Amino acid sequence: MRSPQPLHAELLRLLRDEGALSRAELGDRLEVSRRRLLAELERLIATGYAAEAGVATSRGGRRSTLVELNPDLRFAAIDLGVTSIDVAVTNGRLEQVAAYQESADLRSGPQAILRRVDELLAKARAEGAYEQLTAVGIGVPGPVSFRDGVPVSPPIMPGWDRFPVREYLSREHGCPAVVDNDANIMAVGERQAGAAHSVDDFLFVKIGTGIGCGIYQEGNVYRGKDGCAGDIGHIQVDAQGPVCSCGNVGCLEALFSGAALAREATAAAGSRRSPVLAERLTASGTVTAKDVAEGASEGDATCIQLIREGGRHVGGVLAGQVSFANPSMIVIGGGLAQLGHILLAEIRSVVYQRSLPLATRNLPVVLSELGPRAGVTGAAVLASDLAFEQAS
Amino acid sequence: MRSPQPLHAELLRLLRDEGALSRAELGDRLEVSRRRLLAELERLIATGYAAEAGVATSRGGRRSTLVELNPDLRFAAIDLGVTSIDVAVTNGRLEQVAAYQESADLRSGPQAILRRVDELLAKARAEGAYEQLTAVGIGVPGPVSFRDGVPVSPPIMPGWDRFPVREYLSREHGCPAVVDNDANIMAVGERQAGAAHSVDDFLFVKIGTGIGCGIYQEGNVYRGKDGCAGDIGHIQVDAQGPVCSCGNVGCLEALFSGAALAREATAAAGSRRSPVLAERLTASGTVTAKDVAEGASEGDATCIQLIREGGRHVGGVLAGQVSFANPSMIVIGGGLAQLGHILLAEIRSVVYQRSLPLATRNLPVVLSELGPRAGVTGAAVLASDLAFEQAS
Numbered sequence: 001m002r003s004p005q006p007l008h009a010e011l012l013r014l015l016r017d018e019g020a021l022s023r024a025e026l027g028d029r030l031e032v033s034r035r036r037l038l039a040e041l042e043r044l045i046a047t048g049y050a051a052e053a054g055v056a057t058s059r060g061g062r063r064s065t066l067v068e069l070n071p072d073l074r075f076a077a078i079d080l081g082v083t084s085i086d087v088a089v090t091n092g093r094l095e096q097v098a099a100y101q102e103s104a105d106l107r108s109g110p111q112a113i114l115r116r117v118d119e120l121l122a123k124a125r126a127e128g129a130y131e132q133l134t135a136v137g138i139g140v141p142g143p144v145s146f147r148d149g150v151p152v153s154p155p156i157m158p159g160w161d162r163f164p165v166r167e168y169l170s171r172e173h174g175c176p177a178v179v180d181n182d183a184n185i186m187a188v189g190e191r192q193a194g195a196a197h198s199v200d201d202f203l204f205v206k207i208g209t210g211i212g213c214g215i216y217q218e219g220n221v222y223r224g225k226d227g228c229a230g231d232i233g234h235i236q237v238d239a240q241g242p243v244c245s246c247g248n249v250g251c252l253e254a255l256f257s258g259a260a261l262a263r264e265a266t267a268a269a270g271s272r273r274s275p276v277l278a279e280r281l282t283a284s285g286t287v288t289a290k291d292v293a294e295g296a297s298e299g300d301a302t303c304i305q306l307i308r309e310g311g312r313h314v315g316g317v318l319a320g321q322v323s324f325a326n327p328s329m330i331v332i333g334g335g336l337a338q339l340g341h342i343l344l345a346e347i348r349s350v351v352y353q354r355s356l357p358l359a360t361r362n363l364p365v366v367l368s369e370l371g372p373r374a375g376v377t378g379a380a381v382l383a384s385d386l387a388f389e390q391a392s
Numbered sequence: 393m394r395s396p397q398p399l400h401a402e403l404l405r406l407l408r409d410e411g412a413l414s415r416a417e418l419g420d421r422l423e424v425s426r427r428r429l430l431a432e433l434e435r436l437i438a439t440g441y442a443a444e445a446g447v448a449t450s451r452g453g454r455r456s457t458l459v460e461l462n463p464d465l466r467f468a469a470i471d472l473g474v475t476s477i478d479v480a481v482t483n484g485r486l487e488q489v490a491a492y493q494e495s496a497d498l499r500s501g502p503q504a505i506l507r508r509v510d511e512l513l514a515k516a517r518a519e520g521a522y523e524q525l526t527a528v529g530i531g532v533p534g535p536v537s538f539r540d541g542v543p544v545s546p547p548i549m550p551g552w553d554r555f556p557v558r559e560y561l562s563r564e565h566g567c568p569a570v571v572d573n574d575a576n577i578m579a580v581g582e583r584q585a586g587a588a589h590s591v592d593d594f595l596f597v598k599i600g601t602g603i604g605c606g607i608y609q610e611g612n613v614y615r616g617k618d619g620c621a622g623d624i625g626h627i628q629v630d631a632q633g634p635v636c637s638c639g640n641v642g643c644l645e646a647l648f649s650g651a652a653l654a655r656e657a658t659a660a661a662g663s664r665r666s667p668v669l670a671e672r673l674t675a676s677g678t679v680t681a682k683d684v685a686e687g688a689s690e691g692d693a694t695c696i697q698l699i700r701e702g703g704r705h706v707g708g709v710l711a712g713q714v715s716f717a718n719p720s721m722i723v724i725g726g727g728l729a730q731l732g733h734i735l736l737a738e739i740r741s742v743v744y745q746r747s748l749p750l751a752t753r754n755l756p757v758v759l760s761e762l763g764p765r766a767g768v769t770g771a772a773v774l775a776s777d778l779a780f781e782q783a784s
Contacts, residue, residue: 143748152749152750153749153750201617215716222609225719228748229716229717231716231718235715236711248746316628320624320627321716323624323627324607324623324627324716325621354628356620356626357545358537358544358545
């Protein structure tokens with residue numbers, strides 16, 4: 001059983017999610033004696049986590065003074081993709097004060113990639129975004145030992161196995177750091193500010209270069225014994241399917257992901273099954289998931305079929321997870337969520353048909369609301385949660 | 393987040409699991425003031441849940457008196473199978489004081505089956521097993537809305553859909569009742585007194601007439617939004633497979649379960665592929681899973697092959713659930729667990745090969761220790777948990 005939040009963490013989270021509150025309002029929200037609340041607030045102000053914020057509107061009795069998070073709190077949020085780096089710096093309320101996005105090749109290894117992250121953060125500091133970071137949160141596209149703060153045997157991140165990412169960031173920036181799987185941070189983001197706002201039990205399915213799943217259960221990310229729960233990309237879909245990056249055969253991710261879709265789209269372009277894709281291939285030399293999305297929106301039958309086939313594979317795996325976990329909602333995100341409603345309709349159709357009726361009679365399957373911002377949003381939430389828990 | 397156990401429930405559970413304890417020992421175990429502990433004990437003794445049990449061995453200071461559960465507490469534990477009824481009556485410490493097992497056809501409907509349960513309990517009362525039941529726990533082989541205490545659209549329990557099982561038992565026996573899925577009660581049993589003793593995150597896989605999974609996460613049964621989590625029997629294994637009782641095609645349960653194995657064994661006997669099975673068919677007119685188990689232990693190649701194929705199907709589905717949930721242990725139980733180590737070896741082999749390395753590097757896959765007693769053991773635990781929570 002999880003232990004309940006310590007008071008200081010609960011208090012700081014309230015100020016993060018709701019902004020300045022009066023001492024009286026805080027007293028109403030938190031089941032704690034007034035004396036203990038005031039003492040805790042004094043301590044948090046003295047240690048630089050909270051700050052006075054003027055006088056509240058009177059509620060009749062004594063005037064109550066407002067408290068807010070220290071305006072100087074800063075969280076760094078990093079979302080590493082296989083081909084991209086996203087870095088954001090937020091204030092205590094998780095509002096972005098700086099953000100950078102650029103292409104990168106994760107396979108160039110942890111040293112090179114994390115050095116680039118450091119450079120982007122140094123740039124943010126030089127531009128006045130922060131003086132000192134309070135905490136750093138980072139998501140990576142592979143299995144993570146959450147306890148140890150390291151990637152473990154990540155199939156699409158060669159060179160990153162057991163690299164001490166948390167230790168590196170913590171030492172480099174002189175603050176606590178938290179490392180998680182990319183699907184988990186996106187799930188955290190969607191729950192904080194997106195499609196799953198305040199939903200306690202849901203699955204966030206990230207479909208990008210790889211496929212992963214963030215699992216919320218009873219209001220918390222469920223990580224399993226080793227911290228790698230949700231690794232649905234390597235569930236076998238077709239025993240006669242293509243070989244996957246993990247070495248097994250016919251994994252979901254080998255059949256439908258950014259790379260798989262580009263491969264199939266290129267084949268469709270080459271064989272002239274799809275005039276739209278053939279045109280793109282001729283024009284730019286490659287075809288990508290984006291071209292398939294655009295081809296589908298123009299009514300190209302092959303593009304639509306490629307998306308439907310992918311949706312059927314994803315839906316088949318999700319039907320199993322719905323039967324297993326009986327969630328309240330499924331959110332579809334990641335780069336391939338741009339395939340939109342054709343993909344969604346196919347996933348829904350398979351899940352509704354194949355899962356237990358009791359589990360699907362009220363099960364929304366929706367697209368991510370935060371899109372490409374889900375990752376950094378969640379990484380900032382995790383960084384702030386960590387900082388607030390340690391604020392004792 | 394789950395709320396922590398109320399003091400009275402925690403206290404009564406300690407007395408259930410450890411027997412008589414002195415007030416001093418209880419004080420050491422429970423983080424509560426001595427005054428509050430003594431008051432709570434007085435109340436539980438006055439309301440008939442606990443009782444004085446003499447003087448404890450001195451620990452130096454004042455002599456402390458022992459407390460135990462009221463010796464008259466009685467729980468009824470019922471495990472309904474598709475072809476069987478198991479009823480047990482236990483004392484407060486979950487020791488059986490009466491037990492009956494008989495064949496039955498669940499498809500004769502809830503009225504007939506529950507009336508038979510009542511008769512067995514009346515027999516236990518007539519034989520002096522109890523005067524008044526404290527609580528009743530029951531497991532049924534199908535999806536259950538745990539909140540409502542009713543089966544919901546159970547594929548192998550026609551006639552039971554939404555029958556108010558909890559209300560019926562509670563009214564009939566004048567005490568609280570709890571209804572759960574059979575795989576869940578077996579998981580609870582194995583955690584209380586079997587292979588998963590004190591393991592917090594594990595899967596209990598029941599392979600019998602149907603297939604289901606009980607999920608323990610962080611020390612509690614995970615039931616999902618509607619209470620039907622763990623329904624892995626209807627995960628699709630083969631899109632070209634046989635039609636399942638649920639109406640879909642190629643479900644795990646349609647490929648490997650008591651019924652499926654008997655069907656395949658009968659075919660193997662008829663076609664004379666298996667001399668052992670052919671002999672059984674001639675001798676008794678039918679072949680069952682038990683015959684396959686015996687044939688395999690005699691070295692019959694077809695029997696071994698049937699078990700291996702089944703293990704491969706189960707292993708394939710479990711590999712997906714291991715990737716998804718990252719558990720600490722898998723326990724295999726239910727009637728087909730009698731197929732023993734050939735089955736287990738095949739399940740292990742597929743799970744270890746197909747799941748994420750991080751998730752399997754330390755993942756025991758073991759057979760149930762309680763065997764056919766897992767269900768009633770767990771039902772008694774659930775009944776006592778319910779009674780103890782309501783003892784306020």
